[in-house]
Every structure is written in C-alpha cells, then in structure tokens.
Amino acid sequence: MSFQPLPARPERTLRLLDSLFRRNKPAADPARIALDRLGRSFERARATAIVAARPGLPDALRHQPLVSPRKGVDAARALNRASGLLAFSVLTDSALEHYRGAFRNKAMFTPLATSALTVAASLHGTTDQRESAHLFRDVTYALAAVTGLVGTAFHVFNVGSRVGGFRWVNFFYRAPVGAPMAILISGLFGVASERLRREGPGGRPTVFGLGAGRTLATITAGSMAGTVGEAWLLHFRGNFQNPAMYIPVTIPPASGALLMDAAIRGGEKRRTAARASLWATVATGIAGTFFHAYGVQRMMGGWRNWKQNLLDGPPVPTPPAFTGVALAGLAALDLLEGDDA
Amino acid sequence: MPDRQPDPVEEGRFPGYDVLRKRSSMSWNDRTREVVDRRLAVERGPRTLSADAFRCLEAVCAQIVPQNQGPSFAPLAAYVDEGLTLGLGPGYRNAELPEAPEAWAKALAALDATAQREHDAVFAALDDAQQKSLLQRMQKGELSGPEWTDVPPKLFFSQHVLTDIVAAWAAHPSAWSRIGFGGPASPRGYVRMGFGMRDSWEAAEAHPGQEAKAARENRRVR
Amino acid sequence: MCADQTILANREGLRSGNLSPMQQVRAAGGRAPDPHVTGGWLSMQEYADGEEVDFAIVGTGAGGGTLAAELAEAGFSVVAFDAGPYFRPLEDFASDETAQSQLFWTDKRIVDGDNPLKMGSNNSGKAVGGSTVHYAMVALRQRPESFASRTKQGFGADWPISWQEMWRYYTKAEDALKISGPIRYPWGPKRPRYPYRPHDLNAAALMLAKGAEALGIDWTETPLATVSAPRGKSPPCVYRGFCRVGCSTNAKQSALVTFIPRAIRAGAEVRDLAMVGRIEVNKDGRATGLHYHRAGQWRFQRARNVIVAGYAIESPRLLLNSATDRHPDGLANSSGLVGKYLMTQSNQAVFGVMDDEVRWNKGPPSLAITEHWNYDDRKDFFGGYIHMSQGPLPVEWSSVLTGSKGLWGDALLGELDKYNHQVGLKMVGEMMPQERNQVTLADEVDQYGLRVARITYSWCDNDKAMIKHALDFMQQQAEAAGVKEIFRQKNDTNHLAGTIRMGADRRTSVVNADCRSWDIPNLFVCDGSVFPTTGGVNPSLTIQALALRTADRIKELSRRGEL
C-alpha cells in the first residue's frame, strides 16, 4: 500500500486513516469521547492536587502515576509521544543529512517517508484513548523499526565502503552509524505501545508476554545507550570543545542506568531517582537543541550562512532524540509502579 | 585570428554558469567584491607600455589565450600593463633578465622588429599562422638577432609571456565561469567533498545528453 | 614608504576611514588589531626606542611569533618587528589569488644557479605572522633519525638536539596550535593523540588513499593547523580552499591568530611595517639594538638581546648587511657559514584527471598524506620525502600547466577546462645541504636602500635521484588510483631552510643548540635558517617546536644569570 504525504489538516487524515484501518470499527461517538476526556482531566487534576500538597519535593519528582485501570493506555500514549518525538527528530535530521548526501541513492528518501508516517501515527496514537491496537499504527511502527534496521545496515556499509574502510575518519564523516537507530527505537516504542493497549482493562500490562514495565525499561535503556554512543562519537569528533558537550554523554547514560536499576531492583527510592534523572535527560534534549543552534551561530557566517552551516554545524534536529527516549523511560517507570508487590 | 571560441557562459562544459551571479551570495565577502569589481573595471588603454608595444601585446595575448570579443572578454593586455605600472611582480627576478617593465618593452619591440624583418609588418598585423609560428620559435628560443640580446627569448617567454598573461586570465571571472570553478568562497565554503559531489552553489557540468539539465542547475547557482 | 608600496596599497583599496594595512601602521597608539574581531582592538603595551628592552625580535612568523609569546609570558619586555602589514583576516582577505599576493614577500631578490629558486608566493611571507599566514598548515614531525643524519644516515650534519627532546616540544607545539590530525599516526614512534580530530577527506585526498591501498602502503589524514571544531573565536574550517592565499575565517591557526595575540596580551609590543635594516654591535662584541625603518624614517631600538627570525633569506641578509669594520663578513660569521647551506625542499608532482568530478579546490589543499618514503630505507639515495594530495586554485594551476607543459592557446584552454577533474600528488622532499647553495648580497638595493639578496641554487645528484624516485612512485600510485593523462611537474621547489645552521661546534655552525650565536652572546636566531638538515617533511612545526625549546632555554639561561 502507499500513503499520501500528510496534507495540511492532519486530524482529518487521521480520522480517515482511522476509519480505514480500525478493525472492529466502533461507532465514533463524539459525545462519549468528550465525556471520557473530561473525566480523565478531572481525575488528573485531582491527583495532581493531592500530590502537590506533599511539600518538599521538586515538581517533577512529585509527579505520581495515576492509579488507573487504564494504565496500559496511558503508558501507550506516553510511548506514542516518545515515538513521535523521535520520529520527528529523524525526519528533520535525515532530511538535512540526506540532502547533504545529495540523495545520491534513492533509498535515502525512505527514512523521510517512514518517519513522517511515524509522526502521523504517533499523533494519532496520542489522541487515541481506546484500548486496542490499531492496524495503521502497528504497521507504520513496524515499518519504522525495519527502516531503522535496514538503514543501520546501509550506513555501516557506507562507512565500510569508502577507501580506508572502518577507520575513524569514515565513522566521523560518512553516514552516521547510530542515526538510523533513532527510527528503529521510535518504531520499537510504537510497536510496544500497541501491545500495551491490547491488554484488557484491569490486567497487568504486558509487552510480548513479559512485564511491560521491565521490558520497556530495558528497551529504553538500550536505546539510551545507542543514542549516547552516537552523541559521543560526534562530540568526540568535535573534540568536546565546549564543556556542555559532555552533558549528553553523562546525564542520559546515568538515567539509563538508574532506570535499569529501578526496573531490576525496584523500590520507590530507585524509581524516584530514575524519574529525576530521566527528566534531566528530557531537559538535556531540549537544551541540546538550543546549544546546537548556538553552535551553528559559531560557525563561519553563523545563521546567515545557513545553507552551509545547517549542514556542517552541529545538527539542530538530533538532541530531541534524548527527550524522546527519556519520555519512553518515564512511561516505563509508570508501568513499573506497583511491580514491587 | 583564431577561430571563434565557444562563449564560456552559454556553451562549453558548464552551460549557463556565470560565477558573477554569486556576487551577492554568502560566497563573496565585501573585500572580494571590492577587488573583483576593480578588476572588471580595469582601464583598457596602456599606461606604462607605448601604444605600439601595447598593440603588439594585445596580439600576443590573443594567441596565448584565444577569446571572443563579447561581454565576457578579459582585457589581458590591460592587466599585464597594469601590473607593470603598479610594480606587481613575483618578488624575484632571474639574474639574466632586466626588471619586468623594461623586459616587456624590449621583448615586444623585439617581436615587432623580427616580424618587420621577416614579414614586413608589425606582429599585430601578421596572420594567425605567422603569429603562432613566431611565438613558437620564441618559446623554443629560436629567435635571434640584436633586438633579443637583453631579453633571451626562451626565458622571457616562460617567465613573462606565459606567466603574466595566463595568470591575468586565470584571475578573471570569465575564466572561472568557463572552467567551472566555484570562485570566491568566504564566508561560505563547501559542504560536499567526495567524488562527484556538488554543492548547490557550484557549477554543474554538462554530461553528454544532460546539457539542458546542467544549464537549468547552473542558472540556479547562487 | 616607497612608491611601489604606496601604489600597491592604493590598488588594494582605501576603505572608507580604514587605511590599507599595506600603507598605514596599525599597531600603534597603545593598541593593535584583534584579528578575531571585526574592527576589534587589543590593548598593547609600547616601549620607547630609547628604552632598553629585554628582547628585540626581527620577524613574527613561525619562529619569531612563537618566541614573542613565550618570552612575553615569561615576563620579559619584548618588541617584535615585522616588515609586513598587520592584517585583519576577517576584513582584509579577499577570496582571490591575485589580490592576496599582498601576503608574499615580493621585494626585490635575485635568483641564479643551475636551478634558480622561485621565490615570493612559493616560500616567503611578509606579514605579522610571517609565512604561517599563507602556509598550507601541514604540521608534521621529522623522523627521529633526521635529527642525526650524519651518524644515523650518513649524510649532512647532526642536529645538536636529541629527537626525544624535539618530540617533547613537538607535543607542545601541536597543542598550542590545536592540530587536527588522525587518531593514530601510522609512522614513527608513538605520539600523543592530536588535540583535534582529523578533517574529512575531499575527493583529491581519496585518490591518494585509493592509490596507497592499491600499492599496499600506509596513508593517513594530514595533521593540519586548521581546526575541525571551534576553538575560542576560531570557527571550524569551512573547506573554502583558499588557505594558501590566507584564511579569511581564522580557522587556520597561523601565528597571526595564535601566538601574536598571546604575545600582545602578555605585554609584548608588535610593530608592523617595520623593516629592520641593521643590527648594531658595540666594541665588546655585544648587540645593542637595531635600526629599523617605520612610518617613513629610520629609528633605533635599544635592546639587551636581539633575536633574528626573518627566515632563511632575510635572516642571513640582515646579518650580512650588518657588517662593520670589526665584523667585515657580517655578524656572527666567524665560521664563514652565514648564508651557506641554503636548502629548499623538492616539490615535484604528478597531475592527471579522473573520470569522476573531483573539484580539488574544496578544502585545505593536502588532506591526505603518506610518509612511507620517510620511513622506508630501501632506496638508493639519502633522505626521505612525503607526498600529499593537491588542490591548486586556477592561477596557480594555470602556472603549473604553462610551467610544466609550456601550453598556450587552445591547447592550454582545453587542459584548463578539465579543472574539476584534476588530481595530483606532490612531494615534499629533503634536499641535501650543500655549501654552494647560498644567500649572498647583490649590489642592487631595495626600496629601503638595503642590498638585496642573491639566491644561488643548484640541485645535486642525490636531489635528482630522490626526485626521480618520487615522481616514479607517485605516478605508479596515481595510476593505481585510476588517474589518467598523467604528467609530471618537474621543476617545483618550496620551503626554505639553512643559511645560519646550528651545531655543536663553533667552527662548523653559526649558532649553538640554544640558537644562540657562538660569536655574539646576546644574539639569537630562531627560524628555519638554523636547520642543519631539512628533513623530509614541511618545516614549520619543527620551527615552532624549536622556538618553544629556545624560549625554555632562554628562561633557563636568564634564571642562571647567563644571558
């Protein structure tokens, strides 16, 4: 099948896609959905108020997951957001990088298409409260994951095929080996999110038959490691010339480790620590975008010379990948909640 | 006179590529605009050489770098003369040659003298084949006569005729357009470095059968 | 100011309110241009002519600039003179080969010998920052054995310094310039990782790599003094490829943007457009200062020590021009060797075309290198060479075509049309030190009324054997990489060295290991002219390492009260 590129009014398309792929099409009852939304907002506000009353902790730490029978869906939607953010990062980054590579190989358009679809699927998932998987999303996410795998192979081949083979200079300047991993991760989060939704209400959410919290935490930690590796390689190439370049190779790996710790050993304290560090990673991703924008300004000609510097300077679209992975980690933490028992 | 040359901007390897279209892009800084503008506005007449010598020099230039009289014509004789006026030089002199202005004046006079003796006309008035043959003999050091004693023809040909004239041409935007050179590049440099890679602000080469495509791309070069 | 210079300055343009640096001294009035900031200034200490400064330094290039910074930072009072202008690269540098000839030493010089040298753009800079303002940034270490050529390799002369010591100073120099180089350097003893990562390879460099792999020899990314990532106010290299006519982005770590601002910040005074014509020596045989021409008049600066760093032509010329009744053969010349043993480096090349578009003007000219023949001793000549990929701009390239092939007319234009497909490999080879190759004084005078240098050069059989070997090998390598229509550029030479050689014996050298004159104890020479042998690599990093060492030695001598 082939998808049209996203037209100007996404909700309409989503609804269209929705109606196309929904397996057991329930009557889309706007009133029911609105009520549902209202109720959930109320519930959230109440929970937030209760938590806020507990003094002494910074905002981010005071957040507690909602004890909700629809925990799986909540987590799934959080994953949709993570996946969407990652896909958006891939979309913009691969657009830039593959433009730099002059789209010499037609396959270089693939990540643009799949990541655009993944963004669409994720937007759709984020607004979808239903407790069942969705074919369009499921297929899209799977496609994204496959793109990531194939892309990684392409990139590895690209590095190895230049004269000198797998030597540092080729890892530095040829296709970044870690980059396609972002779309792979995005796809994985998406696939997991669909699995999460499928569990009926009340049941303990699972992914691929395993405890959802732990599985997700593991995927997240692995993704974090990959993303950190990529940042390390490119920041090493940039000689860590600005001390801030150490941030993405310290905070995110720490958060990945803390998340694994919380997943394996459990306990409120560990989860709090993991949550704090994951929020720090979320912030790292956002700050990184600004740092990279500043980095572009530091290149010769700065933003005025954007035609060169957007391509040669630090890639502005990549840091949000950290935010995406960290958001997934937070969703995993929510799912881990109560695993202790 | 040599045959008509292809117009570098419209025909040739890089059809439609005109490096001057990048003048107001990020590839040119103020200083570059200043020096290239001044180069394009060079005074056409002689300032140091005599009128006769200059006419001879123009004919020599037309042989060394054949060009069309068109908008992209580079007045090479004027640049050589300007260099002599301003005392621009490479910063060293072969011990067997006099200073550049003197060397040029003597060599051009010698060329005219030889042409007079052999063909009864000044160098500029000779036909294409005669001019070519005289210059070839000069390059090989086969010209002799009292007029050449101070300027050994072979040495002068390699140190000045080829050097000064060709350098003036290679410094001219028309040459850059013709050979597909990107031209000035600051603050914007280049991004795509590998084999067969071209930045959108570089000349596109017309591969056989793709002339129209190249011309289209070249008109977008900024 | 001479007429020529004024006209040149006028041609280069008087910008509104901003006089050309060729015409008007800029480092004056308590400030000097900050090369990193458009219109910016550094505040600069100034010394009166009558004030006896600790060091007067002649020349501010690879040697002089480095020393000025080191000595000023050690607390000495320093005045550094340069005959050239003080450029602001961001504003003064056009992307234009012809206009940028303003960087070269184009004052009058006379060349002769069997193989007369090309001067000017080939090897001599005239600017604050010296030749490093237009150099190609290749930053290499000499092979350890090159410091003991006589004992280890059987030719030339030994350096009075061990390679181990030089290697320590190489490390310092590399760090001072934040050299961008490969993670692992394939040749020679272990060296620390280069401070910055290597640059990407352009197609011209990939050709070298392809050929090397085909022949089974090592190659690597060239260590370069242009940053691959930001450093302070230097942005990373933008691959514009005009390096050899000046870097308008300041990515290049020339002395002008590194050591000179350091020197000024530490209290040194830099005097631009200040031509030193003569060193004064008193009856005790000590230098007392120097005569220099600036802003239209001759002046005299008093100094406790004088350091000459004008490079291999101007340094001996200055010593020779400073002759007195007591020193009729020139200063520091009891050995009779001032001006002798001039060395250049062979710079022959093979060029050809590739089917693919190459566009060799993109990026620094020599992004890939092989030092294979510096470290392989199976050859029938002395010394070694490196070879690197090439990327000449049109004016330079056309001069190669006319110089090597004598082309003109349609034949020339047809060749030039292949510009974007052209590739090349170029050697930098060690030429033998020969006493007959030398700098002497001609009778003609320059615009200051000073006798000009006559530069005499002839190749010896060893030089020719090496050139032949290199041309054959490079051709083989280019062919292996698929290069077609190969031709040889047989006549090029570049870097200079020698003429004031250092050594362990005052009878066979002019300065000692501390670069201090054997004859005049407060006269030092710190530039490429002190090399006893030139080695098979580009010289500037060695000059800089040597300058760092000399600075340490001077500090030590001063501590011991032996200055």
Ligand SMILES: Cc1cc2nc3c(=O)[nH]c(=O)nc-3n(C[C@H](O)[C@H](O)[C@H](O)COP(=O)(O)OP(=O)(O)OC[C@H]3O[C@@H](n4cnc5c(N)ncnc54)[C@H](O)[C@@H]3O)c2cc1C
């Ligand atoms: C085009 C080119 C490319 C090069 N590429 C490389 C390269 O890639 N790698 C490398 O290692 N080397 C390279 N070199 C060589 C390198 O630049 C020189 O070896 C090095 O700079 C010499 O250092 P120096 O201190 O001896 O002299 P310079 O750096 O030349 O400095 C001498 C300074 O002294 C001044 N001066 C001289 N006489 C007087 C006087 N009487 N009064 C006042 N001032 C005076 C001059 O104006 C000049 O500024 C290159 C050279 C050229 C020309």
Ligand code: SF4
């Ligand atoms: S290529 Fe790099 S070093 Fe060379 S001039 Fe350009 S910015 Fe400077």
